[in-house]
Amino acid sequence: MAHYHRPPDSKREQFRRYLEKGGVIDSLTSVLVNLYEQQEKPTNALEFVKQHLGAVADSSDTDSLEQELADLRQKCAQLTEENQELRAKLRHYEPEHDNGA
Structure with a gap:
């Protein structure tokens, strides 16, 4: 022992x-x-x-991470909206392709 x-x-x-x-x-x-x-x-x-x-957990770490998450969610929503707008513009300027052509 x-x-x-x-x-x-x-x-x-x-x-x-x-x-x-x-x-x-x-x-x-x-x-x-x-x-x-x-x-x-x-x-x-x-x-x-x-x-x-x-x-x-340290509350300051938690607060910081929660703020970062909120910021990233907002940025994701903005980018999703921008993506949809750009796709709509692209469809407007590009002619539809025929499947048989």
């Missing part, structure tokens, strides 16, 4: 600050509190944590 040696307290403290600075502690705490508050506990707690930890 392998023995675990505790790192010096200064290394542990540095690592704790690193996790806090990166938002890891807050994210883990949020997910674990969510699990604790579940009326019916999931059968697989690890799977619950994996799913909900992935769902924790």
